[in-house]
Amino acid sequence: IARELHDVVAHHIAVINVQAGLARFVFRSDARTAREALDTIEGASGEALAELRRMLGLLRADGVQGADGAPAPGLDQLDEMVTRVRTGGVGVELRVTGTPRPLPPGVQLCVYRVVQEALTNVFKHAPGAEAAVELAYRAGEVTVSVTDDGPVEGLDPVTPAERGGHGLIGMRERAKLYGGTILVGPRSEGGFGVRLTLPTPVQAARRGDAVRE
Numbered sequence: 001i002a003r004e005l006h007d008v009v010a011h012h013i014a015v016i017n018v019q020a021g022l023a024r025f026v027f028r029s030d031a032r033t034a035r036e037a038l039d040t041i042e043g044a045s046g047e048a049l050a051e052l053r054r055m056l057g058l059l060r061a062d063g064v065q066g067a068d069g070a071p072a073p074g075l076d077q078l079d080e081m082v083t084r085v086r087t088g089g090v091g092v093e094l095r096v097t098g099t100p101r102p103l104p105p106g107v108q109l110c111v112y113r114v115v116q117e118a119l120t121n122v123f124k125h126a127p128g129a130e131a132a133v134e135l136a137y138r139a140g141e142v143t144v145s146v147t148d149d150g151p152v153e154g155l156d157p158v159t160p161a162e163r164g165g166h167g168l169i170g171m172r173e174r175a176k177l178y179g180g181t182i183l184v185g186p187r188s189e190g191g192f193g194v195r196l197t198l199p200t201p202v203q204a205a206r207r208g209d210a211v212r213e
Contacts, residue, residue, distance in 0.1 A: 004051075006170055007113045011120040012048035016041050018088040018123065040087045074108035075100075075135070078115060082133060085119050091130040092119065098137030107198055110174045111135070111144050114182070117167040118146035118194040126150020126192065141199050149191040171196070 023037035051073070082094045103111075115133055122131050129150030136143045168184060171194070175182040180198035187193045 004113075006167060007116055007120075008048055008051045010167060011116045012044045012051075014120050014123045015044045015084055015088050018127075019044070022089075036087065040084065044084060072105060072109045073112045074105065075103065075111060077112065078133070078135070081112075081116060081119070085123070085131075088123060089128060090119070090122050093130075093132045095132065095134045096136075097134065100137055101200075103142065103200060107142070107178055107200065110178050110180070110198060111142065111196065113174060114171050114194065114196045115144060115146055117171055121167065121192075122146075122148045122150060129191070141197055143195065143197045145193060145195040147187065147191060147193040 019037040019040045023034045023041070026033045026037075078094060082092045085092050119131065119133070122129055126148055129148040131146065131148040134143075134145045136145075171182055171184070175196055175198070178198050180196060182197075183193070183195045185193065
């Protein structure tokens, strides 16, 4: 619950904050941009409310679904997340490689939250940077990487706290829960990167879902 709450609040509030500032700045000079910013705020706040309701449901009932039956976010919502981040001024490219296949809900939620946290960190620590999200379906595993070309001055390459904090801890906990690995830190070619690898054999997927339940 703590991980979920952090990820939902950090991401959606970051988007709302950026868009509110934009709307205020162009309120009199560019009505169209202001309206688009307000539309994004409406959508982000609505999603945040829906996810908070789902989490409250988790406190009352078992399973991935909340009391109202709303499913947890999954890979089919990555496009929507990327679009929302783009409206905040971060250029994001989403690429999918390999042959998509059904994945357990818990694995999908893990991937979704790691991407969400990584893009939120770009918002907060590297505004104006260009980012790329790559989801790769491989034999026996799925990997997702989020990279950006933002500045990394002052970051500790071993424990890059300025780009992670509690969110980095949450990403590592999620990866460990499903038997995966995660690498986070500055890239040799510049910028910052997050790379998550999760095993997806049938037995691993079932074991992950059992832990989730």
